Amino acid sequence: MAIWSLDSIFDEARRTVDNWVHLAMDRTVRLAVTGLNQSGKTVFITTLIHQLLNASRGGRLPFFRVIAEGRFRGAKIIQQPNLDVSTFRYDQFIRSLTGPDPSWPQATDGLSEIRLAIRFQPAHFLQRQVQPLVTLYLDIIDYPGEWLLDLPLLDLSFEAWSAQVLKLCEFEPRAGLARDWLDYLHRLDPNRTAEEEIIRTASALYTQFLLACKEPRAGLNYLQPGRFLIPGELRDTPLLAFCPLPVSGESRYPGSYHEAMNQRFNSYRDRVVRAFYHTHFSRFDRQIVLVDPLKGLNAGFGAFSDMEKTLHSILGSFNYGPSGILYRLLKPRIDKLLFAASKVDHVAANQHHNLERMLERLVAMPTNDALFQGVAVKTMALSSVRCTETVVREHDGRRLSFVKGIPKDQDEEVLLYPGEIPETLPDPADWSRDRFNFMEFRPPRGIELKDGVPPHIHLDQALEYLLGDKLH
Numbered sequence: 030m031a032i033w034s035l036d037s038i039f040d041e042a043r044r045t046v047d048n049w050v051h052l053a054m055d056r057t058v059r060l061a062v063t064g065l066n067q068s069g070k071t072v073f074i075t076t077l078i079h080q081l082l083n084a085s086r087g088g089r090l091p092f093f094r095v096i097a098e099g100r101f102r103g104a105k106i107i108q109q110p111n112l113d114v115s116t117f118r119y120d121q122f123i124r125s126l127t128g129p130d131p132s133w134p135q136a137t138d139g140l141s142e143i144r145l146a147i148r149f150q151p152a153h154f155l156q157r158q159v160q161p162l163v164t165l166y167l168d169i170i171d172y173p174g175e176w177l178l179d180l181p182l183l184d185l186s187f188e189a190w191s192a193q194v195l196k197l198c199e200f201e202p203r204a205g206l207a208r209d210w211l212d213y214l215h216r217l218d219p220n221r222t223a224e225e226e227i228i229r230t231a232s233a234l235y236t237q238f239l240l241a242c243k244e245p246r247a248g249l250n251y252l253q254p255g256r257f258l259i260p261g262e263l264r265d266t267p268l269l270a271f272c273p274l275p276v277s278g279e280s281r282y283p284g285s286y287h288e289a290m291n292q293r294f295n296s297y298r299d300r301v302v303r304a305f306y307h308t309h310f311s312r313f314d315r316q317i318v319l320v321d322p323l324k325g326l327n328a329g330f331g332a333f334s335d336m337e338k339t340l341h342s343i344l345g346s347f348n349y350g351p352s353g354i355l356y357r358l359l360k361p362r363i364d365k366l367l368f369a370a371s372k373v374d375h376v377a378a379n380q381h382h383n384l385e386r387m388l389e390r391l392v393a394m395p396t397n398d399a400l401f402q403g404v405a406v407k408t409m410a411l412s413s414v415r416c417t418e419t420v421v422r423e424h425d426g427r428r429l430s431f432v433k434g435i436p437k438d439q440d441e442e443v444l445l446y447p448g449e450i451p452e453t454l455p456d457p458a459d460w461s462r463d464r465f466n467f468m469e470f471r472p473p474r475g476i477e478l479k480d481g482v483p484p485h486i487h488l489d490q491a492l493e494y495l496l497g498d499k500l501h
């Protein structure tokens with residue numbers, strides 16, 4: 030039997046009290062979930078909540094320690110803290126996903142939140158004597174990754190931003206897609222007196238250009254301003270009526286198009302971008318960014334490198350060390366960041382590792398758990414709902430791994446060989462051979478529910494990384 034010295038008993042007691050005070054003070058976590066349109070945010074949050082609500086009946090989260098250690102007592106949805114923010118409609122979404130004819134939830138637009146109360150037993154024996162059960166309030170916030178791409182605007186003038194966008198439009202596929210808008214700009218003298226209708230037309234043509242870039246065929250994501258694509262509550266407001274102009278800072282005449290667009294840009298930057306960061310972003314504690322790298326691989330080299338640029342820009346939003354712009358503006362408090370490839374069930378199990386490595390390279394994170402300006406960053410591949418199975422078959426004397434599932438717009442199950450994921454970032458030649466053929470799938474019919482919850486891949490590991498320490 031170990032004999033404890035008086036010192037070690039005091040040390041142990043002090044550690045316990047520290048932990049306890051820490052827990053008592055720190056019982057709310059604001060977990061933000063972002064990613065570009067269709068990256069899987071709604072499905073991720075819906076299934077995460079569903080798994081937690083059902084976890085005390087067994088469930089499917091063996092790598093979530095609070096559950097594995099038998100300390101989890103239950104979770105329930107309670108009233109969200111901010112009554113002026115849209116509610117994340119878990120009830121509707123889960124009905125579509127697990128109903129008799131399962132379908133994916135409707136696309137969402139804008140920011141929403143939901144609050145869960147999670148009850149658990151503290152891990153430490155002494156702590157349990159003081160407080161047998163602890164409640165963690167978990168706020169989950171869903172917001173479009175497109176809005177994060179506006180962050181660089183905080184540091185740019187209207188003229189500098191215009192020059193950046195026009196430069197990008199010199200290259201395909203932007204050049205072709207921007208033709209109507211650019212033709213219109215050619216006929217517009219920025220120094221003439223502004224007419225509202227012409228401003229609206231120019232801005233509508235610019236918005237159409239952005240939407241065309243976003244179409245799967247072009248597959249571009251590095252697009253600003255983010256609210257032009259996902260306006261949320263700002264739809265049809267004059268705040269969104271402007272566009273870049275070929276102008277320099279010296280000639281900005283009162284009443285001109287140049288001045289009018291400049292004013293709107295400044296209002297957008299200050300009232301929309303800055304306000305979003307103040308009201309929401311600076312209050313997040315943990316962040317997961319969902320990414321669908323397979324969409325990028327499908328769409329070709331241009332789209333893939335655009336995705337890389339987009340991810341770097343998003344990662345830049347979290348780069349708020351003392352010299353970063355965010356630090357100066359807001360001193361945000363996120364301390365853990367997870368980049369996750371969100372639909373890993375689109376590829377066979379033997380490709381999961383490569384997908385993770387590729388994502389790591391895409392976000393330029395050489396090692397897992399790299400500390401990034403005081404923020405721990407990790408990458409992983411997961412699937413909120415596993416829609417496929419991996420099947421190994423002989424083909425031309427080789428053993429190949431196929432995925433089996435029902436494609437999104439079909440009724441019959443297929444066996445698909447989607448191609449291998451390159452572990453390193455592919456180069457332009459890799460696309461010439463029609464190499465990638467990743468497909469979207471339907472949520473499994475007669476879903477293989479266990480204790481009421483659908484199968485997933487690594488959702489529990491994501492939860493452990495994001496919340497494990499708060500449930501200790």
Ligand SMILES: Nc1nc2c(ncn2[C@@H]2O[C@H](COP(=O)(O)OP(=O)(O)O)[C@@H](O)[C@H]2O)c(=O)[nH]1
Binds near residue numbers: 064066069072134413
């Ligand atoms: N196979 C598979 N597809 C998924 C998964 N999560 C999302 N999807 C697909 O991605 C689409 C967009 O998901 P959603 O959560 O609405 O994306 P959001 O726009 O980021 O909220 C869905 O309609 C599904 O087709 C997943 O875990 N597995």
Ligand SMILES: [Mg+2]
Binds near residue numbers: 070136138
């Ligand atoms: Mg959504």
